[in-house]
Amino acid sequence: MSSHAAPSGSVHADVPVGTHTHHPRLQHHFDTLEQQQHAATLGMWVFLMTEVLFFGGLFLTYTLYRMWYPDMFLEAHRHLNIPLGAANTIVLIGSSLTMAMAVRSAQLGERSKLVIFMILTMILGAVFLGIKGIEYTDKINHHLVPGPNFAFPAPWTQQAQLYFSLYFAMTGLHALHMIVGLGIMAVMTVWSWQGRFSPEYYTPIEITGLYWHFVDIVWIFLFPLLYLIGGGHLG
Numbered sequence: 603m604s605s606h607a608a609p610s611g612s613v614h615a616d617v618p619v620g621t622h623t624h625h626p627r628l629q630h631h632f633d634t635l636e637q638q639q640h641a642a643t644l645g646m647w648v649f650l651m652t653e654v655l656f657f658g659g660l661f662l663t664y665t666l667y668r669m670w671y672p673d674m675f676l677e678a679h680r681h682l683n684i685p686l687g688a689a690n691t692i693v694l695i696g697s698s699l700t701m702a703m704a705v706r707s708a709q710l711g712e713r714s715k716l717v718i719f720m721i722l723t724m725i726l727g728a729v730f731l732g733i734k735g736i737e738y739t740d741k742i743n744h745h746l747v748p749g750p751n752f753a754f755p756a757p758w759t760q761q762a763q764l765y766f767s768l769y770f771a772m773t774g775l776h777a778l779h780m781i782v783g784l785g786i787m788a789v790m791t792v793w794s795w796q797g798r799f800s801p802e803y804y805t806p807i808e809i810t811g812l813y814w815h816f817v818d819i820v821w822i823f824l825f826p827l828l829y830l831i832g833g834g835h836l837g
Contacts (some may be wrong), residue, residue: 619702626770647812651817663828671764674764675765675831678754678765679829681741681744682828686736686737691729694726695820696726697723702815703715705745708794708799708804708807712747713797713799717795723787724788727787731777742792747770748766752766768789772824776817779817783814786810796808
């Protein structure tokens with residue numbers, strides 16, 4: 603029996619038959635980067651479904667109380683600042699755009715643009731939180747935080763706490779999700795600067811984008827529910 607040596611210049615000389623090149627970002631329990639990406643994306647969607655259920659409970663609570671106390675909700679919402687809420691809506695829509703551009707830059711392997719769009723997204727997220735902080739400060743100064751110091755004109759003095767409890771619970775949890783998202787994006791930005799992503803591997807950027815878009819969509823529902831019940835306070 604004769605044997606045939608592989609050519610010295612062959613890249614397959616020392617690679618066993620049936621194996622393929624292992625990408626440095628490919629985890630050992632996946633066969634391909636595509637399979638790994640699909641698994642990560644599916645995992646994020648499952649997580650977001652649990653978040654939908656979580657916020658869905660708050661939306662249901664809001665709906666029931668609004669049905670029971672429509673006049674109180676109409677009066678209480680006049681103490682919210684619609685221009686600031688609208689400004690935050692525009693800010694978050696802009697952040698979704700920059701996040702989408704970041705994902706696209708990652709797909710094309712444009713590292714500089716990826717870093718720039720990630721930073722812009724974080725800046726817009728920080729602007730949102732800053733505006734929300736201004737709103738919260740105003741509510742504190744006007745004693746509209748539910749508790750022993752809560753003050754609201756009669757005849758809705760007691761019932762109005764329901765509305766503001768929901769307001770702080772829903773917007774506060776949303777803000778918490780944004781803070782988490784900003785922390786994740788800060789890590790992704792550092793990794794992007796280090797060149798960890800390429801057109802073949804950008805899964806962390808993509809699933810971060812999914813999370814951020816979800817947070818933006820939640821606010822798109824919160825804004826009309828809380829701010830646009832009726833005529834409203836415009837200043």
